[in-house]
Amino acid sequence: MTQKVLIVDDDPDIALMLSDRIAALGYDTVRAGDGTEALELLQHEEIALVLLDLEMPKMSGMDVLEHLSQRQQLNDATLQTETNSGPRVSAPGLIPPIVVMTAHATVTRAVEAMKCGAYDFLLKPLNIDHLALAMGKAMERESLKQHVEYLRTEVESRYSVIVGRNPKITALTTMAKRAANSDATVLLLGESGTGKELFARSIHQWSPRRKHPFVIINCVALNDTLLENELFGHEKGAYTGASSIQKGKIEIADGGTLFLDEIGDMHQDLQVKLLRFLQDREFHRVGGTRQVHVNIRVIAATNRDLRQAVKTGRFREDLYFRLNVVTFSLPPLRERPDDIQSLAEMFLQRHIREMGKPKMALTPEAKSYMNTYAWPGNIRELDNAISRAVVLGIGPMIGTDQLGLTMLPDYKAPDPAGLSYHDALEWYSCHIIEQTLQRCHGNQTKAADELGLQRSYLARLIKQKNIHFIQ
Numbered sequence: 001m002t003q004k005v006l007i008v009d010d011d012p013d014i015a016l017m018l019s020d021r022i023a024a025l026g027y028d029t030v031r032a033g034d035g036t037e038a039l040e041l042l043q044h045e046e047i048a049l050v051l052l053d054l055e056m057p058k059m060s061g062m063d064v065l066e067h068l069s070q071r072q073q074l075n076d077a078t079l080q081t082e083t084n085s086g087p088r089v090s091a092p093g094l095i096p097p098i099v100v101m102t103a104h105a106t107v108t109r110a111v112e113a114m115k116c117g118a119y120d121f122l123l124k125p126l127n128i129d130h131l132a133l134a135m136g137k138a139m140e141r142e143s144l145k146q147h148v149e150y151l152r153t154e155v156e157s158r159y160s161v162i163v164g165r166n167p168k169i170t171a172l173t174t175m176a177k178r179a180a181n182s183d184a185t186v187l188l189l190g191e192s193g194t195g196k197e198l199f200a201r202s203i204h205q206w207s208p209r210r211k212h213p214f215v216i217i218n219c220v221a222l223n224d225t226l227l228e229n230e231l232f233g234h235e236k237g238a239y240t241g242a243s244s245i246q247k248g249k250i251e252i253a254d255g256g257t258l259f260l261d262e263i264g265d266m267h268q269d270l271q272v273k274l275l276r277f278l279q280d281r282e283f284h285r286v287g288g289t290r291q292v293h294v295n296i297r298v299i300a301a302t303n304r305d306l307r308q309a310v311k312t313g314r315f316r317e318d319l320y321f322r323l324n325v326v327t328f329s330l331p332p333l334r335e336r337p338d339d340i341q342s343l344a345e346m347f348l349q350r351h352i353r354e355m356g357k358p359k360m361a362l363t364p365e366a367k368s369y370m371n372t373y374a375w376p377g378n379i380r381e382l383d384n385a386i387s388r389a390v391v392l393g394i395g396p397m398i399g400t401d402q403l404g405l406t407m408l409p410d411y412k413a414p415d416p417a418g419l420s421y422h423d424a425l426e427w428y429s430c431h432i433i434e435q436t437l438q439r440c441h442g443n444q445t446k447a448a449d450e451l452g453l454q455r456s457y458l459a460r461l462i463k464q465k466n467i468h469f470i471q
């Protein structure tokens with residue numbers, strides 16, 4: 001479809017001349033003789049770009065810009081209250097990029113117009129090459145903006161729905177929505193796969209910061225130096241190979257939310273630096289001295305028992321108190337069995353759609369097996385089981401075997417209450433190994449490293465204690 005340019009000028013000769021030139025560049029054109037007419041046209045026509053004269057008798061270009069900027073704020077506020085906004089397209093009523101023109105140009109006017117949302121500023125009489133360049137740039141930026149917005153909604157839609165009617169989950173969702181409206185630091189606790197990242201993303205989505213970045217930093221995936229660099233960025237020459245300034249994720253998240261995943265695994269030295277940042281909201285890049293100030297909301301998550309980590313000295317108490325402002329503990333799936341079927345159905349439909357498979361359903365046996373299964377890997381394990389069944393399934397029905405779940409008769413739900421001292425020690429030992437294996441996706445070398453054990457000793461323990469790990 002040919003893109004349409006709206007030319008707003010009270011001088012009909014200039015408007016006609018511009019219209020001819022712009023048509024020659026391959027666009028459709030539509031004309032308005034004053035601001036009021038322009039606003040009317042913007043409501044009903046699909047306009048790709050506006051060329052706006054600033055000096056007009058009836059309603060000036062500045063008035064149009066101010067009116068549109070207010071309308072944009074209103075649109076944003078409406079979007080914020082909707083949980084599922086579709087991708088933005090240049091439909092009637094939406095505000096296209098605006099290039100302003102004036103014969104009485106001053107720098108102050110240019111700045112004013114840009115502040116009100118104009119994309120560029122051109123001097124009259126117009127040079128057609130400058131005009132073509134400005135229009136091309138404005139449209140390219142708009143198309144990139146829409147592309148980014150589309151990709152963002154794609155990612156968000158995967159995380160947009162919190163499925164579950166279990167009272168624990170509905171209560172947590174209500175509280176999380178309330179917390180989203182504040183800037184309070186949120187700490188998400190829960191076993192692996194219980195939905196901590198989903199909650200973090202949802203809180204960001206429900207918050208007034210939703211238009212700004214949601215930046216994840218995984219505190220376990222990187223070594224200490226890399227993590228510091230990733231968080232705070234570095235100045236040019238901070239170390240060999242640092243050939244230019246690099247912003248850290250804290251800076252990238254400015255205006256939005258920083259999600260510190262696996263915070264319980266952060267090294268002590270970095271805990272001190274993070275604490276300092278959380279106190280002052282200021283930091284300096286690695287190798288620099290200039291203080292950088294940012295406005296971010298912090299959400300942290302861990303599957304570790306942080307209080308225990310504080311007791312054993314692995315986690316700083318002051319940092320724990322700084323993070324532990326609004327805390328949500330996400331229940332494991334086995335504590336919300338009433339949600340298993342609806343989650344399974346949601347994953348089933350999603351995977352069928354994504355893999356382009358024909359309709360499939362779970363057999364009654366598979367469903368009842370799922371209800372009694374312990375789900376040590378929680379919702380992620382359920383997602384993986386359904387995904388596997390959809391990939392491998394050949395008929396319309398998914399039976400128990402296709403789920404690939406192995407019931408562990410000796411699976412120990414994490415509740416050592418009531419055990420004797422020795423049994424509780426044994427239970428904790430198994431639990432720690434299972435949890436570490438889960439975090440390391442079954443990689444024994446990595447797990448041994450994390451636990452500070454020899455790989456061969458860990459393998460012996462796994463065998464002796466009859467520990468099973470299902471990924």
Ligand SMILES: Nc1ncnc2c1ncn2[C@@H]1O[C@H](COP(=O)(O)OP(=O)(O)OP(=O)(O)O)[C@@H](O)[C@H]1O
Nearest residue numbers: 161162163164192193194195196197198303379380
């Ligand atoms: N209530 C829910 N409704 C729908 N999907 C969910 C729900 N909870 C979790 N999920 C899905 O389950 C998967 C695992 O969730 P998520 O990654 O948020 O868990 P996590 O607690 O961060 O896990 P880990 O500690 O291993 O990083 C994701 O695909 C997520 O979208």
Ligand SMILES: [Mg+2]
Nearest residue numbers: 193196197261
């Ligand atoms: Mg996670």
